[in-house]
Amino acid sequence: xxxxxxxxxxxxxxxxxxxxxxxxxxxxxxxxxxxxxxxxxxxxxxxxxxxxxxxxxxxxxxxxxxxxxxxxxxxxxxxxxxxxxxxxxxxxxxxxxxxxxxxxxxxxxxxxxxxxxxxxxxxxxxxxxxxxxxxxxxxxxxxxxxxxxxxxxxxxxxxxxxxxxxxxxxxxxxxxxxxxxxxxxxxxxxxxxxxxxxxxxxxxxxxxxxxxxxxxxxxxxxxxxxxxxxxxxxxxxxxxxxxxxxxxxxxxxxxxxxxxxxxxxxxxxxxxxxxxxxxxxxxxxxxxxxxxxxxxxxxxxxxxxxxxxxxxxxxxxxxxxxxxxxxxxxxxxxxxxxxxxxxxxxxxxxxxxxxxxxxxxxxxxxxxxxxxxxxxxxxxxxxxxxxxxxxxxxxxxxxxxxxxxxxx
Amino acid sequence: xxxxxxxxxxxxxxxxxxxxxxxxxxxxxxxxxxxxxxxxxxxxxxxxxxxxxxxxxxxxxxxxxxxxxxxxxxxxxxxxxxxxxxxxxxxxxxxxxxxxxxxxxxxxxxxxxxxxxxxxxxxxxxxxxxxxxxxxxxxxxxxxxxxxxxxxxxxxxxxxxxxxxxxxxxxxxxxxxxxxxxxxxxxxxxxxxxxxxxxxxxxxxxxxxxxxxx
Numbered sequence: 039x040x041x042x043x044x045x046x047x048x049x050x051x052x053x054x055x056x057x058x059x060x061x062x063x064x065x066x067x068x069x070x071x072x073x074x075x076x077x078x079x080x081x082x083x084x085x086x087x088x089x090x091x092x093x094x095x096x097x098x099x100x101x102x103x104x105x106x107x108x109x110x111x112x113x114x115x116x117x118x119x120x121x122x123x124x125x126x127x128x129x130x131x132x133x134x135x136x137x138x139x140x141x142x143x144x145x146x147x148x149x150x151x152x153x154x155x156x157x158x159x160x161x162x163x164x165x166x167x168x169x170x171x172x173x174x175x176x177x178x179x180x181x182x183x184x185x186x187x188x189x190x191x192x193x194x195x196x197x198x199x200x201x202x203x204x205x206x207x208x209x210x211x212x213x214x215x216x217x218x219x220x221x222x223x224x225x226x227x228x229x230x231x232x233x234x235x236x237x238x239x240x241x242x243x244x245x246x247x248x249x250x251x252x253x254x255x256x257x258x259x260x261x262x263x264x265x266x267x268x269x270x271x272x273x274x275x276x277x278x279x280x281x282x283x284x285x286x287x288x289x290x291x292x293x294x295x296x297x298x299x300x301x302x303x304x305x306x307x308x309x310x311x312x313x314x315x316x317x318x319x320x321x322x323x324x325x326x327x328x329x330x331x332x333x334x335x336x337x338x339x340x341x342x343x344x345x346x347x348x349x350x351x352x353x354x355x356x357x358x359x360x361x362x363x364x365x366x367x368x369x370x371x372x373x374x375x376x377x378x379x380x381x382x383x384x385x386x387x388x389x390x391x392x393x394x395x396x397x398x399x400x401x402x403x404x405x406x407x408x409x410x411x412x413x414x415x416x417x418x419x420x421x422x423x424x425x426x427x428x429x430x431x432x433x434x435x436x437x438x439x440x441x442x443x444x445x446x
Numbered sequence: 447x448x449x450x451x452x453x454x455x456x457x458x459x460x461x462x463x464x465x466x467x468x469x470x471x472x473x474x475x476x477x478x479x480x481x482x483x484x485x486x487x488x489x490x491x492x493x494x495x496x497x498x499x500x501x502x503x504x505x506x507x508x509x510x511x512x513x514x515x516x517x518x519x520x521x522x523x524x525x526x527x528x529x530x531x532x533x534x535x536x537x538x539x540x541x542x543x544x545x546x547x548x549x550x551x552x553x554x555x556x557x558x559x560x561x562x563x564x565x566x567x568x569x570x571x572x573x574x575x576x577x578x579x580x581x582x583x584x585x586x587x588x589x590x591x592x593x594x595x596x597x598x599x600x601x602x603x604x605x606x607x608x609x610x611x612x613x614x615x616x617x618x619x620x621x622x623x624x625x626x627x628x629x630x631x632x633x634x635x636x637x638x639x640x641x642x643x644x645x646x647x648x649x650x651x652x653x654x655x656x657x658x659x660x
Contacts, residue, residue, distance in 0.1 A: 039548055039551035039552055039555050039558075040555060040558075041555060043548070044541075044544070044548075044552075047544055048543050050543065051542065051543030052543070346539075346542070348539070349533075349539040350555075352498065352500060352527065353527070353528060353533065353552060353556060353598065353599075354524050354525060354526075354527045354529070354557055354602075355524060355528075355555055355556045356521045356524040356525070357520060357521075357524075359524075359555065359556065440500040440501040443495065443500070443539075443610075444491060444492075444495065
């Protein structure tokens with residue numbers, strides 16, 4: 039005979055009391071696990087959507103190329119928009135200073151550029167010369183993004199559609215530009231923009247050809263989605279790093295739409311956090327209710343067993359043993375109730391998630407069950423049950439057998 | 447075996463002190479069956495509880511097998527009771543959800559020994575309960591219940607058996623059977639202190655003392 043057998047037999051004898059207490063634990067744990075499972079489904083779906091939209095937005099942004107243009111502070115915007123480039127210049131070192139900044143978070147793909155409209159004297163054509171030596175790598179960016187423009191090797195040029203098509207030029211052909219020989223690397227497709235009359239070449243060559251050595255008139259960049267960058271944020275950050283510049287943002291409708299969708303999804307994810315908090319508060323109320331319920335039932339159980347406790351004390355069971363009888367019982371209530379609650383709550387939660395369309399494939403159901411949550415619930419419930427049963431158990435252990443047996 | 451020396455016990459009832467035992471002394475030796483008789487409220491049950499290490503007297507000493515249980519800690523006193531003293535009550539006080547075998551074995555929860563189970567089987571056989579071994583107390587007759595309680599009291603081979611009105615709820619025949627078993631225990635060298643109103647039951651004892659109100 040041992041305590042475990044005594045507890046087991048008592049539970050079998052007073053099934054109703056045990057079942058009522060266990061039901062309390064079951065309701066509390068199912069009340070916690072069920073909503074958490076539904077919210078987990080909601081969360082997984084929302085996160086997936088968010089990632090998809092972030093990716094869409096990134097692609098949209100890259101598709102439309104650079105959307106941030108950093109130009110000299112004193113540049114008149116009217117001239118800038120009329121000519122399509124800044125007439126003022128700034129030091130090429132600005133780009134490096136920006137790339138080396140420890141506080142830069144809002145933009146990436148920094149590309150120092152020199153743009154100038156010049157006369158292609160050999161063909162008597164006005165062209166837009168674009169000099170670039172590719173992206174300046176960011177010093178502080180742990181995961182640098184893949185460059186979105188390719189470096190044009192020294193001695194080579196790319197030509198816009200109007201130029202190569204009207205002059206009958208082909209790739210790999212030798213071209214003379216302002217007295218310097220270049221190899222035509224690529225003939226760009228028609229864009230319907232100033233790109234069609236553009237010549238792209240290495241920055242240094244462009245600087246030398248225009249007499250602007252060490253100068254640029256623009257740093258092209260892309261705003262950084264991961265930092266939730268907006269115009270105000272970008273301007274604030276750049277004014278700290280490069281005070282002698284100003285920022286011009288290009289907004290495309292498709293990008294704006296993608297950004298709106300992304301923002302809406304981010305709001306949805308934020309709302310999810312509110313729902314999780316509400317579920318946690320509800321579960322907390324259920325747990326407190328269950329704790330009170332279990333404690334009352336344990337008091338009832340002790341009261342019902344007064345004489346039994348008296349006789350067990352008389353035949354030699356110590357107060358500590360009596361305490362363990364009641365604590366083992368409450369641990370069992372917590373354990374059995376928690377396991378049943380986790381199974382019931384998990385199944386109900388998954389069912390609701392499927393019914394609400396948060397889960398569309400059977401293979402996704404497994405991801406709804408959080409082993410950490412289930413483990414914590416199954417571990418904490420018996421402990422909580424034992425804690426709330428502690429006062430009645432102490433009462434039982436401290437019962438004076440002489441007083442009990444004198445009532446005979 | 448049991449040596450009670452000058453014990454006194456006073457209860458407070460309704461704000462008034464009521465002395466139930468006042469300098470009471472008695473000795474019950476090995477092999478002796480002693481009965482205590484007296485009016486209700488004269489302190490018979492108090493005497494039994496004090497002798498069993500369950501109720502500390504206000505003064506005086508109690509020795510069981512030469513040891514004073516009240517000198518021991520609460521835990522040690524519980525163990526002492528388990529190994530030295532057996533209790534039988536008028537209301538049997540069997541654990542309602544344990545069958546006969548488990549009830550008889552219940553003292554082994556306090557003091558386990560390897561031979562507890564064979565010893566329980568022997569006692570069950572001896573007290574004529576073999577065919578009731580798997581029955582719950584609610585399924586037993588009163589005589590069977592008291593025999594089960596007696597078997598439980600004797601599981602750990604105590605030296606002292608304390609019985610509080612053991613035949614109070616039994617018919618004459620069942621009462622006689624229980625008393626015979628108690629006599630048998632005394633004959634084997636144990637000491638029995640029985641509190642009873644029943645003169646016939648007291649008549650089975652070697653010695654009867656009358657307890658007057660203090």
